[in-house]
Amino acid sequence: MKDLSTTPLLMGETHHGHNDDLSFYHNLLNASQSVICSLDAKGKFLFTNSAAYNLWGYTPAELMGWSIRDLVIGQDRRNFLNALAHAKLGIEIIRIETQCTCKNGLNKLISWTIQWDATKQVLYCVASEATPTKLEKxxxxxxxxxxxxxxxxxxxxxxxxxxxxxxxxxxxxxxxxxxxxxxxxxxxxxxxxxxxxxxxxxxxxxxxxxxxxxxxxxxxxxxxxxxxxxxxxxxxxxxxxxxxxxxxxxxxxxxxxxxxxxxAEALIKQSEEKYKLVFNQSLIPKLMFNIDSLRIVEVNDAAIKQYGYNREEFLALTIIDLRPSEDRQDLYETIERYRHKRHAVFSSMHRHMRKDGSLFFVQIEATIIELTSGLHSLVIANDMTEKLQMQHRIINEKVTAQKEIAKAIIQTQEQERKEIGKELHDNVNQILTTVKLYIENIKSFPEHQAAFIEKSVVLTQKAIDEIRLLSKQLVSPVINDLNFKAAITELIEHYRWLNLFEIQFTFHVEEEYLSKDMQLTLYRIVQEQMNNIVKHAKASLVAITIAANKETIAVSVIDNGVGFDITTTTDGVGINNIKNRTEVYKGIINLITAPGKGCSLIITFPNS
Incomplete structure (x- = not known):
């Protein structure tokens, strides 16, 4: 049997001789129901039999000069060229399936068997429509x-x-x-x-x-x-x-x-009816609008009451109509920014407009939900007018309170200046005046010089002690240099030095729970009350207690002095100073006293 691959037809050659042989091979190839063809090294058709027409709808003449790329589609082109490359490497026969486009525009799955002739640089191919395999069946x-x-x-x-x-x-x-x-x-x-x-x-x-x-x-x-x-x-x-x-x-x-x-439909309907009942009977104003048309599609009675529209009027509006004109562009941008964020909740405060044109602030809580009729937004619109007014009242009250505190501080400072001036005038100034007289009389009475000098030294030391006492009351204790207990102890020792009364001191403080500001506040409260006791109480015993943990801070100063009528004596400088310092740190004052019953000052602070 003669090797068909050597025929001039498959190699794309034409000769004028051997007409009988060519006619024989031509008829033999055309008798095949499968496409038999040959391609050059670049994948161009050299020859194809007439079965190409039945398979792809193209005549052999139409395919001449075409590249296989024109027939095989998509990723399969690369697959076919890869198979050709493998064939050139010496693999004798390769089988591959590719999708091919027919002349009528339809695609067919084609099964190829290809073999490369390295000598003649020709690819021989047999192609047929792929049929279901046994496994596929x-x-x-x-x-x-x-x-x-x-x-x-x-x-x-x-x-x-x-x-x-x-x-x-x-x-x-x-x-x-x-x-x-x-x-x-x-x-x-x-x-x-x-x-x-x-x-x-x-x-x-x-x-x-x-x-x-x-x-x-x-x-x-x-x-x-x-x-x-x-x-x-x-x-x-x-x-x-x-x-x-x-x-x-x-x-x-x-x-x-x-x-x-x-x-399921009945349950859904029942659920929808429950939802509508909850929606409509809610005391919180609610409405729903379509994201695309912005038209309001549902509204409850609370919203109708809040905005002043009846139901028919409301459902004829868009969500834009509820905003003043200068705020509407912002609403458009917000809707576009959040329209694809399903189930997320958005919260913000805006101005809305009632039917009568009046403006009011609302707190908006909105979420995007998807219904069968499209994307919608469920909106809760709480009127914030009363809340904002209350906030303004609270702010104004705080400002007023701060002004009162500032006023009290100024008054206290002025009173302290008066007290200091009085102390300097009535005490230190008188002592120094006496010293001056002694010194001046030395010339007139030289025989008393030694006595005058000695008395002058004693009085000068007394003036120094009085000035030191005033200084201690005015200057902040050096708590940064001493720990808190040492600073308080030093203050108490000063009053013990006066030898006016016995002092009992109890200290239960975890200092890590006290800020420096709180330490100074406690120091000043003790100092202020001790000054009050020195001036007015005529006490023989004073008990001071300071306690602090991570939750509470407490200070108490209790004396057995003469006491006073709390209904008539509450505006003294000392007491006001203590009240002002306590209010700054949200403390609570408990003052217990009566004439002849001594005085108990107990103050507690929350430890924040």
């Missing part, structure tokens, strides 16, 4: 089986109704659904089937069967009472088959048990 059979099982899973039945005999031919599932034995011919009369139809639905089904000449696709639902007494809902989808004259001769259809679907 088995896979298809399995898929059909799965489809049948899927019909059973969804309770789908098929049926055919013969108009002339008024008989249904149906699948097994219908008999199973009714609870009947399956007959061999799978037939049931219309009368027998109607005996299972709910009495209230028989007229509806009869009307469907009597209007088959007018309705080509009758779709309907009815209820069935099964042999077990169970009531189910069934939906049917059908097509009427007619004769040449248009008369109905047969109806083909499918039915499905939709009981669960009906129950």
């Amino acid at each position: 088995e896979t298809f059979k399995q898929q059909v089986g799965r489809l049948d099982r899927a019909y059973k899973l969804v309770n789908l039945v098929w049926w055919e109704y013969d108009v002339a005999t008024q008989t249904f031919t149906t699948s097994s599932e219908l008999f199973n659904l009714l609870g009947l034995t399956i007959p061999e011919d799978h037939k049931i009369t219309a009368a027998a089937l109607f005996s299972f139809i709910h009495p209230e639905d028989i007229n509806k089904l009869t009307a469907v069967l009597t209007t088959l000449d007018q309705d080509t696709y009758p779709n309907y639902q009815h209820r069935i009472i099964k042999n077990s007494g169970e009531l189910i809902d069934v939906a049917h989808y059908a097509e009427v088959i007619r004769d040449d004259k248009g008369k109905a001769i047969r109806v083909e259809g499918a039915g499905q048990d939709i009981t669960k679907q009906k129950l």
